[in-house]
Amino acid sequence: MSPRIEIRGLSKAYVLGTGKSQYVTLRDDLAAFIRRSIWREASERTARDELWALSDVSFDVDEGDVVGVVGRNGAGKSTLLKILSRIVEPTSGEVRMSGRVTSLLEVGTGFHPELTGRENVRLNGALLGMTRGEIARRFDEIVAFSGVERFLDTPVKFYSSGMYVRLAFAVAAHLDPDILIVDEVLAVGDVGFQRKSLSKMRAVAGEGRTVLFVSHNADSVRSLCDRGVHLRSGRVAAIGTVEEALSSYHAELEEGAGALDGTTRREPDGIGGALIDSLTIWDGDGQPRSELDSGEEIVLVVSLRVEDELIGQPLYLGFGVDTGFGSSVFTTFSSWQGVGFTPRDNTLRVACRIPSLPLVAGRYFVSASVLGELEVLDRAARATSFVVREQGDEILWPHHVATHGSLRVECAYEELPVAEAGVDPEVAA
Amino acid sequence: MEVVIKRVEKPRLNLREIWAYRELFYLLAWRDFKVRYKQTAIGASWVLFQPLFTMVVFTIFFNKLLGVSSPGGNYPVFVIVGLVYWNLFANSFQNASNSLVANQSLITKVYFPRIIAPLATVLVFVVDFAFAVAVLVGVMAFYEVRPGLSGIALALPMLLVTLLWACGLGTFFAAVNVRYRDVKFAVPFLVQTLLFVTPVIYAVGLIPHAFQIFTYINPMTGVITSMRAELVHQGTVSWPGVAISCVAAVAAAYLGTRFFVRGERRFADIA
Numbered sequence: 001m002s003p004r005i006e007i008r009g010l011s012k013a014y015v016l017g018t019g020k021s022q023y024v025t026l027r028d029d030l031a032a033f034i035r036r037s038i039w040r041e042a043s044e045r046t047a048r049d050e051l052w053a054l055s056d057v058s059f060d061v062d063e064g065d066v067v068g069v070v071g072r073n074g075a076g077k078s079t080l081l082k083i084l085s086r087i088v089e090p091t092s093g094e095v096r097m098s099g100r101v102t103s104l105l106e107v108g109t110g111f112h113p114e115l116t117g118r119e120n121v122r123l124n125g126a127l128l129g130m131t132r133g134e135i136a137r138r139f140d141e142i143v144a145f146s147g148v149e150r151f152l153d154t155p156v157k158f159y160s161s162g163m164y165v166r167l168a169f170a171v172a173a174h175l176d177p178d179i180l181i182v183d184e185v186l187a188v189g190d191v192g193f194q195r196k197s198l199s200k201m202r203a204v205a206g207e208g209r210t211v212l213f214v215s216h217n218a219d220s221v222r223s224l225c226d227r228g229v230h231l232r233s234g235r236v237a238a239i240g241t242v243e244e245a246l247s248s249y250h251a252e253l254e255e256g257a258g259a260l261d262g263t264t265r266r267e268p269d270g271i272g273g274a275l276i277d278s279l280t281i282w283d284g285d286g287q288p289r290s291e292l293d294s295g296e297e298i299v300l301v302v303s304l305r306v307e308d309e310l311i312g313q314p315l316y317l318g319f320g321v322d323t324g325f326g327s328s329v330f331t332t333f334s335s336w337q338g339v340g341f342t343p344r345d346n347t348l349r350v351a352c353r354i355p356s357l358p359l360v361a362g363r364y365f366v367s368a369s370v371l372g373e374l375e376v377l378d379r380a381a382r383a384t385s386f387v388v389r390e391q392g393d394e395i396l397w398p399h400h401v402a403t404h405g406s407l408r409v410e411c412a413y414e415e416l417p418v419a420e421a422g423v424d425p426e427v428a429a
Numbered sequence: 430m431e432v433v434i435k436r437v438e439k440p441r442l443n444l445r446e447i448w449a450y451r452e453l454f455y456l457l458a459w460r461d462f463k464v465r466y467k468q469t470a471i472g473a474s475w476v477l478f479q480p481l482f483t484m485v486v487f488t489i490f491f492n493k494l495l496g497v498s499s500p501g502g503n504y505p506v507f508v509i510v511g512l513v514y515w516n517l518f519a520n521s522f523q524n525a526s527n528s529l530v531a532n533q534s535l536i537t538k539v540y541f542p543r544i545i546a547p548l549a550t551v552l553v554f555v556v557d558f559a560f561a562v563a564v565l566v567g568v569m570a571f572y573e574v575r576p577g578l579s580g581i582a583l584a585l586p587m588l589l590v591t592l593l594w595a596c597g598l599g600t601f602f603a604a605v606n607v608r609y610r611d612v613k614f615a616v617p618f619l620v621q622t623l624l625f626v627t628p629v630i631y632a633v634g635l636i637p638h639a640f641q642i643f644t645y646i647n648p649m650t651g652v653i654t655s656m657r658a659e660l661v662h663q664g665t666v667s668w669p670g671v672a673i674s675c676v677a678a679v680a681a682a683y684l685g686t687r688f689f690v691r692g693e694r695r696f697a698d699i700a
Contacts, residue, residue: 014698082697086434086540089694094435101432109538112460114467119460126456127539155467 003060004179004210005084010057010093012079013050053079054234056093061227066211068221068242070249071231077214080231081105084181084212099178099210102129106183108168113157117148117167120156124171138174145200146170173200180204184215218246219327254363254385270369270376273310274348277303279368279383282351291387294408298357298386302368304348313372314340317350320367321359322382329364329406335371360408361390440690447542457532457549462556476560480516484509484568491630500632501663506572510661511629511653513565514587517558518595518649519620521551525599526616529607529696536696543693544686547603551596558588569661580660587652590678594648597681600689607696628653632664645670648678 054076061067071077082088084095085103110127111120121142125135143149146167148159156164182201201224204211215221221228221242228245230238230252238248268275283289284297292298300319318333332352334340341350364386369379447454466472484505491497492504499507525547529536532546562584569576606612627649628635636644644650645667651674658666 083434086432087537087697089436090434092436094433097432097434103539105538110535112464114464115460119463123456123460126453127535127541132452 004063004065004098005061005212006096007060008058008094008096010054010080010083010095011052011091012054012076012083012088013052013091015050052234054083054090057231057234057236058093059229059236059239061210061212063210064208065227066213066225067227067229068225068245069212069214069229069231070216070218070221070245071237072252073216075231076234077216077231078183079234081181081183081214097179100129100176101179101181102175102177103181104128104172104175104183107165107172111156111164111168114155116155117152117159121167121171124168128172128175129177130175134176142170142174145173169197173197173204177209179210179212181212182214184213184217184220217327218249219323222246250363253365253382268378269380270378271372272377273307273372274315274343274370274377275305276368276370276378276380276383277305279303279366279380281366281384281386289386291389292357293389294359294361295356298354300352300354300366300368302350302352302370304343304350304370306343306346306348308346310372310377311343311345314342315348315377316340316371317352318369318371319352320369321364322367323362323364323406327406329359333371357388358408358410359388360404360406361388362406363387364406437694440693442544442686442690443542447544447548450541450545453541454545454549454552457545458552458556461550461553465553473560476557477564480509480512480561480564481568483512483516487512487630497631499663500634500665501657501661503572503574503661503663506568506574506661507632507657507663508630509565509568510657510663513558513561514591514652514656515624515627515629515649516561517554517588518591519624520554520557521592521595522599522602523616523620524550524554525595526602526606526612528599529603530610530613543696544600544689547599547689548596551592551599555588555592574661577659577662580656580658583655583659587656590648590652590675593678593682597678597683597685599685601685604689604692604696607692608699623647623649632657634664642667642670642673645673646677648674648681650674 057076057080069077069080079088081103082105083090084097084101085105087105108120108124110123112123115123121139122132122135125142126132130138143152146163146169148163148167151159151163156167159167201211201213211225213221213225225242228238228240228242229236230245230248232252237252238245280288280301281290281292282299282301283292284299286299302317302319304315306315316333316335316339318331318335320331321329323329334350334352341348365382366384366386367379367381368383370377466475469475471478487508488505491508492499498504501507528546528550529543535541536543536546602612602616624630626644627647628644629649633641633644633650633654645654651666651671654664655666655671657663
């Protein structure tokens with residue numbers, strides 16, 4: 001079987017501007033031109049920073065494959081997607097695709113607030129490559145799927161954001177391409193609608209269509225795709241089954257975690273004034289730990305360096321825990337409990353105590369942030385990680401986190417007496 | 430159907446592809462037209478009022494107060510013939526220049542031949558033009574001016590010359606506008622200057638005879654002067670001049686679209 005998508009040596013370089021602003025004015029360029037001709041700064045252009053968003057990417061996608069492309073932010077996923085969608089041109093290399101290609105970079109492309117739902121369906125469908133005949137044929141189906149029949153002749157500016165997304169996705173879901181290229185546009189709408197969209201996507205994949213799905217959320221990639229590509233700094237780091245690609249991606253994430261131990265000086269990721277120096281995990285006895293059992297006491301400890309002008313000002317701390325697959329497990333802020341901390345000198349240490357860790361087995365990443373009255377002063381994303389050990393009474397495969405969730409909820413099972421004559425005893429009473 | 434994506438060294442205008450995207454072209458024009466008069470009380474009637482009102486204002490100020498005369502003596506008819514074509518040019522040019530920036534959200538999210546954006550914008554004003562022609566017919570009937578047959582025959586070719594000229598300038602400035610937002614400020618100024626350089630308010634006879642032929646390098650001079658002479662019998666037209674106007678319009682359309690297509694690959698990078 002010949003591959004449906006053939007990517008050969010694909011590279012894309014962006015020239016980084018010298019200024020902060022992307023919008024140059026004629027005057028700036030004229031000034032640069034004059035400088036160049038007077039000072040013979042002929043090499044200025046090459047001296048500018050070039051960013052290789054993609055370098056030498058090659059892989060094939062066979063007919064009927066559903067391929068997930070994963071990678072961190074800035075790994076080149078969006079660039080790849082934009083090249084495949086013909087929005088930007090590659091610097092070198094080429095892509096061959098056979099069949100009708102549709103790419104979905106956002107839902108509701110071209111939706112105009114002043115136009116009615118009906119009018120926007122026509123416009124959006126045409127933008128996504130549907131012919132007038134196709135739109136007319138599938139119009140009723142699209143409307144039924146969206147569930148906004150009643151508001152079809154209302155301008156979409158009066159729609160709730162949920163209705164807007166449903167209508168937009170309904171158009172996308174009724175495209176009929178041979179190759180579908182999708183960004184993580186599924187992460188919109190309410191949960192019920194997301195599920196509906198996801199199963200629609202799965203149906204599309206099941207019909208032997210080729211799908212390229214780009215996401216940083218490993219959970220949705222796993223549930224949708226059968227093959228995976230892991231991009232790292234613009235290059236292909238792994239290619240193969242979904243599990244192979246995801247474990248490579250996971251390994252990359254783990255490399256980055258735990259680096260924050262107070263020895264490295266960083267720039268604040270926020271407005272500054274206080275800097276997170278270290279983030280460590282203790283057990284209930286104050287011993288540093290990296291592996292814990294579910295239900296154990298856990299203490300998240302953060303050390304801060306505080307600049308002089310913030311001494312005596314209240315600071316608030318926040319912690320977040322995620323699965324490393326892009327799914328957040330929980331977030332907590334000291335301000336939610338009305339707790340602030342006033343540093344008396346240049347250092348501050350705060351502990352957040354969780355009496356019983358409610359998580360199933362797996363690896364979790366911890367982020368911390370420090371806030372002033374209004375703004376985030378510094379943030380340390382995934383500064384450390386810990387492992388919750390498997391317990392004897394549960395058999396867990398890593399991917400169960402994706403389908404079953406990551407919370408371990410305390411619950412009690414009991415058998416109830418069978419209700420008489422079909423009447424629920426609770427209701428009858 | 431196979432799609433090959435790679436860097437093209439010298440891109441050319443792909444007419445077959447533009448034809449394939451004609452539905453989107455109509456839809457974008459239709460969208461702009463629909464959206465324009467939303468939340469207005471008199472809606473599309475504005476299309477009729479604008480040329481009529483401008484005609485009245487110009488007649489009062491230029492003809493009655495400043496004493497600008499027209500060769501045939503009927504200034505309102507004289508000025509509205511010019512305005513019908515001038516407005517098409519000015520609106521098309523100005524809005525086409527802004528079309529890529531206005532459709533930025535589309536350009537960074539979905540593929541289509543980018544030239545559709547300025548062309549669809551121009552199509553909107555062709556619809557306006559049709560309404561303006563109806564106003565012109567009404568004004569001519571009111572003043573009992575019999576249209577010349579040669580003028581009727583010239584109406585469509587001159588429409589084409591106007592469109593080529595507007596598309597040439599419009600595509601050029603639209604491409605420049607992606608990079609230099611200065612265009613947004615420069616184009617209205619340019620249109621205003623052109624209004625005075627072009628014989629819209631005055632007759633071409635006002636210009637010293639030796640220089641008249643040079644004014645035809647501006648295609649709108651050829652369009653307006655020939656329509657006035659042939660349709661409403663006001664003034665004379667230099668046919669070699671009209672030929673110059675036609676050549677200039679074709680050249681502008683060729684150079685403008687060429688510049689546009691060459692720059693097309695960078696639009697999404699810097700838009």
